[in-house]
Amino acid sequence: MAKKSLPKPTEAELAILxxxxxxxxxxxxxxxxxxxxxxxxxxxxxxxxxxxxxxxGLLQRNTDQRTHIYYxxxxxxxxxxxxxxxxxxxxxxxxxxxxxxxxxxxxKASDKELQEIKALIEKMEKKDH
Amino acid sequence: MAKKSLPKPTEAELAILxxxxxxxxxxxxxxxxxxxxxxxxxxxxxxxxxxxxxxxGLLQRNTDQRTHIYYxxxxxxxxxxxxxxxxxxxxxxxxxxxxxxxxxxxxKASDKELQEIKALIEKMEKKDH
DNA sequence: ATTTGTCTACGAAAATGTTCGTAAATAAAT
DNA sequence: ATTTATTTACGAACATTTTCGTAGACAAAT
Numbered sequence: 352m353a354k355k356s357l358p359k360p361t362e363a364e365l366a367i368l369x370x371x372x373x374x375x376x377x378x379x380x381x382x383x384x385x386x387x388x389x390x391x392x393x394x395x396x397x398x399x400x401x402x403x404x405x406x407x408g409l410l411q412r413n414t415d416q417r418t419h420i421y422y423x424x425x426x427x428x429x430x431x432x433x434x435x436x437x438x439x440x441x442x443x444x445x446x447x448x449x450x451x452x453x454x455x456x457x458x459k460a461s462d463k464e465l466q467e468i469k470a471l472i473e474k475m476e477k478k479d480h
Numbered sequence: 481m482a483k484k485s486l487p488k489p490t491e492a493e494l495a496i497l498x499x500x501x502x503x504x505x506x507x508x509x510x511x512x513x514x515x516x517x518x519x520x521x522x523x524x525x526x527x528x529x530x531x532x533x534x535x536x537g538l539l540q541r542n543t544d545q546r547t548h549i550y551y552x553x554x555x556x557x558x559x560x561x562x563x564x565x566x567x568x569x570x571x572x573x574x575x576x577x578x579x580x581x582x583x584x585x586x587x588k589a590s591d592k593e594l595q596e597i598k599a600l601i602e603k604m605e606k607k608d609h
Numbered sequence: 610a611t612t613t614g615t616c617t618a619c620g621a622a623a624a625t626g627t628t629c630g631t632a633a634a635t636a637a638a639t
Numbered sequence: 640a641t642t643t644a645t646t647t648a649c650g651a652a653c654a655t656t657t658t659c660g661t662a663g664a665c666a667a668a669t
Contacts, residue, residue, distance in 0.1 A: 361626060365570050373573070379646080396628050398647070403626095417635060417646060428582070434571050435583050441494050442563050444502070447587040448597075451580050453557070454564050455600055458576040465601050468577075471584055472594050490656060508616080525658050527617070532656090546616060546665065 357408050357424065359437060363400050364409060368423055368430065376413075376422035486537050486553065488566060492529050493538060497552055497559065505542075505551035 360368060370385045371377060383397040401421055404410040413420045423430070435447070443449045455468075489497060499514045500506060512526040530550055533539040542549045552559070564576070572578045584597075 362570060363627065369571075369573055392627095393629050394645095395630075395647095399629080399649090400627075402648080414647095419647080431571060431582055432586050434567075435579070435586065438563075438567050439583070441491060442498075442560055444498055447583050448589055448593045450564070451583050451587075451597065452600065453560055454568070454576050454580050454583070455597065455604075457561050457564065458580075460577055460604060462605070464577045465605060468580060468584065469598070469601060471581065472598060475584075475589060476591070476594060492657065521657095522659050523615095524617095524660075528619095528659080529657075531618080543617095548617080 359433065360404075360409055360430070364404055365434075367397070367401060367404065368409070368427075371410075371421065371423050372427045376420045378418045378420055380418070382421070488562065489533070489538055489559070493533055494563075496526070496530060496533065497538070497556075500539075500550065500552050501556045505549045507547045507549055509547070511550070 370382050379398045410421045411424050439447045499511050508527045539550045540553050568576045
C-alpha cells in the first residue's frame with residue numbers, strides 16, 4: 352500500500368525534530384530543556400506540540416513508562432528532502448540548482464566542504480554516462 | 481541610517497513575489513490571474529494580501545493611476561538570501577553546506593548546471609588564497 | 610445619463626498555529 | 640501517610656495568516 356504522506360512540520364515542530372535528530376528518542380522534559388536554551392517557553396507548550404505531532408503522525412512514542420519517549424516517524428533525510436522540495440517550489444520556482452548556487456555563493460565554505468561537493472559532482476557526472 | 485529589516489514573507493506573500501520577480505511591476509489583476517492558474521482564490525484575497533505587503537514594506541506601489549502598480553521593495557536575491565538563511569537555521573541546524581549537499585544529491589542536474597557549480601567552486605577556492 | 614464593470618479600502622470571519630492554565634494520575638520525597 | 644514534584648491530557652485563549660463580502664469611487668459601455 353502507498354506510504355501515507357505526512358504534513359509539513361511547522362516552525363515549532365521543526366525545532367523539536369531538530370532536537371530529536373541530534374539526540375535520538377527523548378522525553379518531553381529533555382526536549383523542553385533543550386528548547387529552553389534558545390527561547391523561553393512553557394513546558395506544557397512543548398508537551399502540547401509534541402502531542403499534536405504524534406497525532407499528525409510526525410512523531411511516534413513509547414508509552415510503556417509514565418514518561419513517554421518520542422521519536423521521529425521519518426528519517427531526518429526524508430523530512431529534509433520534503434522540506435527542500437517545498438522550499439524550492441515556493442521561493443525558487445522549482446529550480447533546486449538556483450537554490451544550490453545561491454546557498455553556495457552566499458556562504459563561506461571551508462576547503463574541506465568544497466572538496467566534498469566537488470567529489471559529489473564528480474560522482475554525479477560519472478553516473479550520467 | 482540602518483536599513484530597516486523587513487519581515488519574512490509568508491507563503492501567500494511569496495507566491496505573489498514570485499509572480500512579480502518573473503513579470504516585473506504588475507497590477508493586482510494580473511497577479512491574480514497568474515495565481516489563479518495554480519489555485520482558485522478570490523480577487524479581493526489577492527488584493528488584500530498585496531495591500532498588507534505594501535503596509536509591511538515588502539512591496540512598493542505606484543498609485544498615480546486608479547489601477548495601482550506593485551513591485552518588490554527588495555531585489556529577488558536579497559529576499560532569497562534571507563529565506564535561505566532562515567530555512568537553513570530551522571531545518572539544517574545552520575549548516576548551509578548540508579543543505580547544498582542534500583539539494584545537490586536529491587536532484588538530477590544537467591551537465592551544464594554541474595559545470596556552472598564547478599566554476600563557482602573554482603572561483604571560491606581561488607578567493608581563499 | 611444610466612447602467613455595468615473594475616478598482617481600492619475596510620472589516621470581519623475562518624483557518625491555522627502557538628501558548629499556557631488547570632486538573633487528574635502517578636511517582637518521589639519527607 | 641502525607642506532602643511535594645512530575646507527567647499527561649484537555650481545553651481554551653491568543654496570535655497570525657488567509658479568505659472574502661460589502662461598500663464606495665471611478666471608468667467604460669450602452
